[in-house]
Structure formats: C-alpha cells, structure tokens
Amino acid sequence: MDHMGNRAHVASLPMRIAAGAFILNSGIGKLKAGEETAGAVHGMAKNTYPFLEGVPAGQFTKALGASEIALGGALLFPPIGDALAGLSLAAFAGGLLGLYLKTPGMREEGSLRPSQQGTAIAKDVWLLGIGLSLMANAATASGRRAAKGRRSRKVQRTEAAAD
Numbered sequence: 001m002d003h004m005g006n007r008a009h010v011a012s013l014p015m016r017i018a019a020g021a022f023i024l025n026s027g028i029g030k031l032k033a034g035e036e037t038a039g040a041v042h043g044m045a046k047n048t049y050p051f052l053e054g055v056p057a058g059q060f061t062k063a064l065g066a067s068e069i070a071l072g073g074a075l076l077f078p079p080i081g082d083a084l085a086g087l088s089l090a091a092f093a094g095g096l097l098g099l100y101l102k103t104p105g106m107r108e109e110g111s112l113r114p115s116q117q118g119t120a121i122a123k124d125v126w127l128l129g130i131g132l133s134l135m136a137n138a139a140t141a142s143g144r145r146a147a148k149g150r151r152s153r154k155v156q157r158t159e160a161a162a163d
Contacts, residue, residue, distance in 0.1 A: 008078040008085070012137050015130045016075045016082075019089060023127075024072025030065025037061070048102045067092075082141075086134025093128035096121055 008016055033041065035057070041064065042057035052060060071092055074080045099121055100106050106118030114122035 008080070008082055009137055009141060012082050012134055013078070015133060016078075016085060019127055019130045020072045020075030022072070023068050023092075024076065027065045027068025027070075027072055030061050030068060033058075033061050033065070044099065044103065048099050081138060082134040083138035086131045086136075086138065088131070090128055090131030090135065093124055093131055096124040097128060100124070 030037075030041065038057040038061035042052070042055070042060045045060065045064075046052040046055075055063075071088055074088060075085050100114070100118055103118075103121075106115060106121060107113060108115050
C-alpha cells in the first residue's frame with residue numbers, strides 16, 4: 001500500500017464486496033426499470049425531496065441507477081481507497097436514511113423504530129455502518145503508517161548520531 005492509502009485494505013474487502021455487489025445489482029435493475037417502477041421510485045424521492053418534482057421519473061431513475069452502478073463499482077474496485085469508498089457509501093446511505101426519517105409512514109408514531117413500510121429502507125443503516133467503518137479503517141491505517149514513519153526516522157537519527 002502506498003503512503004496515501006489509495007487501496008482497499010484486505011480486511012475491508014468483505015464489506016466492500018457485500019455492499020458493492022448489492023448496490024451494483026440495484027443500479028442495474030434501475031437502468032432496466034419500466035415506467036411503473038420508475039414512477040414509484042421517483043414518487044417516493046420527490047415526496048421527501050421536493051426539488052426532484054421537476055425531474056422526469058424515467059430520467060431520475062436512470063440517473064439513480066447510474067449513480068448506484070458507479071458507487072457499487074467503486075466499492076468493488078480495490079485501487080479506490082477505503083477512505084473515498086467509505087465516504088461515498090456513507091453519503092449514499094445518508095440519502096437513503098434521509099428518506100426513512102423524512103417520509104411519513106416509514107416510522108412508528110413518535111419513534112425511530114421502522115413501521116412495516118419503513119423496514120425496507122431502515123435496514124440500509126448497514127450501508128452507513130460499512131461506510132463509516134471503511135473511513136475509520138483508512139484513518140487508523142494512516143495513523144499507524146505515520147507512527148511507523150516517525151519511529152523509522154528516529155531510529156535513523158539515532159544510528160546516524162552513533163556513527
């Protein structure tokens with residue numbers, strides 16, 4: 001791994017593969033979505049995010065599908081570092097959880113607990129957890145590399161002083 005941490009850590013690969021394959025498949029499905037499915041996907045999104053009202057349902061669904069394909073592909077492509085992959089995944093999951101929190105009927109009255117209707121989106125909290133874990137792994141690895149570099153330089157200075 002180079003000094004910038006521009007690659008996936010081996011320990012991160014199972015998380016990245018699970019989330020990446022799931023999101024990639026979802027994106028492919030959205031690119032193939034018919035008018036009815038596109039209308040449903042767009043309808044939920046525009047009810048929660050009114051600025052999407054003016055975007056045609058088919059165009060929105062295809063753009064969302066393309067975004068999911070890009071994110072899923074990034075997660076499955078190890079040269080994209082854990083920090084960037086995690087940040088991208090956390091942002092995506094944040095949008096999904098925004099739908100969950102803002103859409104009426106997704107939660108039980110006065111609670112964060114999902115209603116039957118909200119369970120399908122509330123479960124996406126695992127994507128946020130994976131994204132945050134990838135970012136934490138990258139930060140921890142970066143800190144370890146920095147500490148190792150400081151120790152190495154100290155040893156070199158000590159050896160040079162002894163000469």
